[in-house]
Amino acid sequence: xxxxxxxxxxxxxxxxxxxxxxxxxxxxxxxxxxxxxxxxxxxxxxxxxxxxxxxxxxxxxxxxxxxxxxxxxxxxxxxxxxxxxxxxxxxxxxxxxxxxxxxxxxxxxxxxxxxxxxxxxxxxxxxxxxxxxxxxxxxxxxxxxxxxxxxxxxxxxxxxxxxxxxxxxxxxxxxxxxxxxxxxxxxxxxxxxxxxxxxxxxxxxxxxxxxxxxxxxxxxxxxxxxxxxxxxxxxxxxxxxxxxxxxxxxxxxxxxxxxxxxxxxxxxxxxxxxxxxxxxxxxxxxxxxxxxxxxxxxxxxxxxxxxxxxxxxxxxxxxxxxxxxxxxxxxxxxxxxxxxxxxxxxxxxxxxxxxxxxxxxxxxxxxxxxxxxxxxxxxxxxxxxxxxxxxxxxxxxxxxxxxxxxxxxxxxxxxxxxxxxxxxxxxxxxxxxxxxxxxxxxxxxxxxxxxxxxxxxxxxxxxxxxxxxxxxxxxxxxxxxxxxxxxxxxxxxxxxxxxxxxxxxxxxxxxxxxxxxxxxx
Amino acid sequence: xxxxxxxxxxxxxxxxxxxxxxxxxxxxxxxxxxxxxxxxxxxxxxxxxxxxxxxxxxxxxxxxxxxxxxxxxxxxxxxxxxxxxxxxxxxxxxxxxxxxxxxxxxxxxxxxxxxxxxxxxxxxxxxxxxxxxxxxxxxxxxxxxxxxxxxxxxxxxxxxxxxx
Numbered sequence: 001x002x003x004x005x006x007x008x009x010x011x012x013x014x015x016x017x018x019x020x021x022x023x024x025x026x027x028x029x030x031x032x033x034x035x036x037x038x039x040x041x042x043x044x045x046x047x048x049x050x051x052x053x054x055x056x057x058x059x060x061x062x063x064x065x066x067x068x069x070x071x072x073x074x075x076x077x078x079x080x081x082x083x084x085x086x087x088x089x090x091x092x093x094x095x096x097x098x099x100x101x102x103x104x105x106x107x108x109x110x111x112x113x114x115x116x117x118x119x120x121x122x123x124x125x126x127x128x129x130x131x132x133x134x135x136x137x138x139x140x141x142x143x144x145x146x147x148x149x150x151x152x153x154x155x156x157x158x159x160x161x162x163x164x165x166x167x168x169x170x171x172x173x174x175x176x177x178x179x180x181x182x183x184x185x186x187x188x189x190x191x192x193x194x195x196x197x198x199x200x201x202x203x204x205x206x207x208x209x210x211x212x213x214x215x216x217x218x219x220x221x222x223x224x225x226x227x228x229x230x231x232x233x234x235x236x237x238x239x240x241x242x243x244x245x246x247x248x249x250x251x252x253x254x255x256x257x258x259x260x261x262x263x264x265x266x267x268x269x270x271x272x273x274x275x276x277x278x279x280x281x282x283x284x285x286x287x288x289x290x291x292x293x294x295x296x297x298x299x300x301x302x303x304x305x306x307x308x309x310x311x312x313x314x315x316x317x318x319x320x321x322x323x324x325x326x327x328x329x330x331x332x333x334x335x336x337x338x339x340x341x342x343x344x345x346x347x348x349x350x351x352x353x354x355x356x357x358x359x360x361x362x363x364x365x366x367x368x369x370x371x372x373x374x375x376x377x378x379x380x381x382x383x384x385x386x387x388x389x390x391x392x393x394x395x396x397x398x399x400x401x402x403x404x405x406x407x408x409x410x411x412x413x414x415x416x417x418x419x420x421x422x423x424x425x426x427x428x429x430x431x432x433x434x435x436x437x438x439x440x441x442x443x444x445x446x447x448x449x450x451x452x453x454x455x456x457x458x459x460x461x462x463x464x465x466x467x468x469x470x471x472x473x474x475x476x477x478x479x480x481x482x483x484x485x486x487x488x489x490x491x492x493x494x495x496x497x498x499x500x501x502x503x504x505x506x507x508x509x510x511x512x513x514x515x516x517x518x519x520x521x
Numbered sequence: 522x523x524x525x526x527x528x529x530x531x532x533x534x535x536x537x538x539x540x541x542x543x544x545x546x547x548x549x550x551x552x553x554x555x556x557x558x559x560x561x562x563x564x565x566x567x568x569x570x571x572x573x574x575x576x577x578x579x580x581x582x583x584x585x586x587x588x589x590x591x592x593x594x595x596x597x598x599x600x601x602x603x604x605x606x607x608x609x610x611x612x613x614x615x616x617x618x619x620x621x622x623x624x625x626x627x628x629x630x631x632x633x634x635x636x637x638x639x640x641x642x643x644x645x646x647x648x649x650x651x652x653x654x655x656x657x658x659x660x661x662x663x664x665x666x667x668x669x670x671x672x673x674x675x676x677x678x679x680x681x682x683x684x685x
Contacts, residue, residue: 373579373580373581373586374563374577374578374579374586374588376562376563376564376577376588424591425590425591426575427591428564428577428588429588429593430577430578430579430586430587430588430593431579431581431586433593434593436591437591437592437593440591467592468592469592469593469594472589472590472592472594473528473594474548474551474553475553475567475569475574475576475589476576476587476589476594476596477526477528477533477535477546477548477587477594477596478535478544478546478548478553478555478567479557479565479567479576479578479587479589480526480578480585480587480594480596480598481524481526481535481537481546482537482544482546482555482557482565482567483565483578483585484524484537484585484598485522485524485537485539485544486559487580488522492656
């Protein structure tokens with residue numbers, strides 16, 4: 001099965017251009033440094049003092065704050081790579097990570113793109129094509145079928161419709177083939193209702209989209225989002241690094257992920273893992289990727305999509321498998337074989353990741369902008385913080401308001417949850433509203449603790465969540481008064497440290513302020 | 522010291538008394554005694570009769586933001602600098618006792634000219650000596666206390682007439 005191309009020998013990387021910002025840029029820069037590989041950061045004008053900019057060996061300002069004028073400018077990035085003599089590009093996640101055109105442009109410029117081939121990015125980016133490829137490879141997809149056309153009056157042949165739908169199974173969804181946004185969609189639980197539902201959906205679809213074609217798809221009730229980390233190299237090795245459960249989502253975005261999934265037993269894990277590896281092999285996947293599945297309440301699983309990049313939540317996999325996925329990405333991109341075979345990959349304990357966002361969970365998860373006046377990151381055994389910001393940095397409207405990823409490892413799920421709660425309680429962030437109190441509430445919620453999760457969990461179990469500050473209101477007021485008294489006394493004594501953080505120590509470091517390092521231009 | 526906070530649309534006056542690391546906070550008819558030290562990382566390590574807690578406080582305009590066990594308490598403190606000037610030893614030219622104590626030595630006499638920062642008298646409170654100095658340049662108008670005298674909090678010590 002080895003498909004080594006004799007012309008494609010190993011090509012060591014000496015300098016990586018990190019085409020991203022924030023915590024993922026920091027993560028990549030650290031991995032490069034450990035490998036003795038040089039790093040070039042790119043930054044927008046508002047990111048010139050950002051952590052990733054400061055951490056890299058060199059930094060280049062590539063344009064104004066708007067991503068379209070900086071982090072998404074392919075030509076500018078290639079120009080910087082040339083000017084800095086970089087020989088590889090790491091796209092991180094988001095921005096250009098799943099842009100086949102960017103991967104292709106990197107290749108054409110003679111740069112190693114740390115990720116899969118442009119062809120694979122393209123195939124997997126097109127959801128219907130991806131589904132077809134996976135079905136062909138024997139990976140289960142959500143069962144569905146097209147319906148026979150109705151007659152001129154819009155009436156379906158009842159018997160034929162019932163036969164097709166029985167084959168799909170109930171409950172099912174009738175969906176408009178050219179639709180979206182819920183229009184032309186019907187949930188059917190009773191086979192006797194299915195013909196009427198199809199006719200209604202077709203009428204609605206015709207009115208809304210000008211095309212009345214409908215199809216049926218099995219409705220997955222209370223599905224879990226369970227994804228498998230996969231990895232491939234150009235020597236024909238494909239492995240999975242077990243699963244992550246990411247069912248805790250708000251507005252279809254994950255905020256808590258964990259591994260292993262409370263829903264998987266060894267047999268199901270082996271079965272899903274084999275399907276994920278088959279998916280990777282089907283497209284000769286190179287590098288790190290993720291195969292996302294919906295898992296129904298009976299242990300049935302269905303291919304959802306494949307993400308052709310490093311995932312935000314990769315730390316939970318690194319915790320339980322003891323691997324370094326970014327290091328492996330770089331090695332594989334150099335043409336080396338995967339550092340592990342399937343038999344080498346085992347898991348230990350349980351890991352949870354909480355995404356700490358500058359947003360208001362009590363107000364539609366609206367981003368909260370401002371200066372991080374206080375930022376105290378938790379530390380301790382089994383505690384990892386992937387952060388792209390420091391105290392004094394600004395959360396701006398231009399980028400994702402994620403402050404950091406807090407990930408924890410414990411002997412078992414309860415230990416990981418306990419560790420997460422304790423860490424969040426000491427994760428002091430002041431200056432912007434965060435979801436820290438909300439994350440604690442989720443982790444302490446009995447249904448969450450039982451592990452009975454599904455993607456509708458937050459909407460179902462925690463609707464209308466409100467902050468509850470009651471218990472410590474007096475203590476907080478008392479300490480505010482203590483701090484204020486101290487601040488005013490120091491102000492009177494002529495001490496300069498009466499600034500924002502209520503920390504009075506006036507060392508030369510405080511007075512220096514923030515100094516600037518300039519990039520190449 | 523009185524601080525007038527606004528929490529959840531309610532005005533709360535907190536009377537603050539300090540004795541080294543021992544603080545007494547009077548919130549209406551409730552009294553919270555606590556010990557507090559500012560720790561190296563900028564957090565307040567606080568001990569109440571319920572045990573030890575760690576809190577963070579930030580200043581943003583007239584807002585005071587307090588982080589405590591994963592929760593953030595947002596308080597308002599309109600105009601703290603002028604809330605209680607007349608009670609403050611450092612607020613106006615006249616010196617009053619910030620806390621109960623004993624006058625160790627009065628280092629000026631009536632009619633004497635003083636400069637900003639010049640020591641006016643030495644107080645002893647909590648077994649610690651504190652030097653009180655003139656906040657304005659001027660002439661000593663009155664000395665209300667003498668060496669060795671025990672004074673109560675808020676008691677007048679020395680009056681200064683600012684020079685033109």
